[in-house]
Amino acid sequence: MIAAYAIIALVAIQRLAELPYATRNTRRLLTQGGVEAGRGHYPLFIILHAGWLIAIALALPPNPPIYWAALGAYVVLEILRVWVLVTLGPYWTTRIITLPDTPLIETGPYRYIRHPNYWIVIGEVALLPLVFDEVAVAVIFSALNGALLFWRIRIENAALAARRAHRPPPDAFATPG
Numbered sequence: 172m173i174a175a176y177a178i179i180a181l182v183a184i185q186r187l188a189e190l191p192y193a194t195r196n197t198r199r200l201l202t203q204g205g206v207e208a209g210r211g212h213y214p215l216f217i218i219l220h221a222g223w224l225i226a227i228a229l230a231l232p233p234n235p236p237i238y239w240a241a242l243g244a245y246v247v248l249e250i251l252r253v254w255v256l257v258t259l260g261p262y263w264t265t266r267i268i269t270l271p272d273t274p275l276i277e278t279g280p281y282r283y284i285r286h287p288n289y290w291i292v293i294g295e296v297a298l299l300p301l302v303f304d305e306v307a308v309a310v311i312f313s314a315l316n317g318a319l320l321f322w323r324i325r326i327e328n329a330a331l332a333a334r335r336a337h338r339p340p341p342d343a344f345a346t347p348g
Contacts, residue, residue, distance in 0.1 A: 175235045175303055178242070179228050182299060185249070186220065189256075193265040200261075205268040209326035213266055215319055223296060223312045230305045241302045248294045254280055255288045267323070269330045286327070289320050 201207065256263050258279030262270075280287035296316045300308035 197264045200268045205270045208267040208330035235303045245298045267327045
């Protein structure tokens, strides 16, 4: 039981530790002319993620199993999460902030897929409850998270559309042969 609560506490601490970094980046981006989109749905993510951790803790049986393969997969997702944070650097926030004339990040995981952080969060929300064999929590919160992410990705794509449209063609910086 102690190990299960320790794992949940570590995840909560990680999430809380990210908030000052995200807040600092958000403030800086806004002072540089950044525009926030989707402000109205943001509190729902806070409620969802807090509720997810609380539900996991409340659903723990007296002697919860720990499925190490699921925990290992979760740790891999955390490594990928760090890759996203490092790639975005000062542009990483928990909100949708766009700087109109700033090029989009196309390095790191963004070289391969759009919205890699959201894919990671999908995995996190599903996997952490499965570490403790909480299938119902995984299914319920995955569905709720999926609905919110569907909404958020539509908002984010709309906010980034103008920046994507003004991207130079891939060979624009090639030197003439």
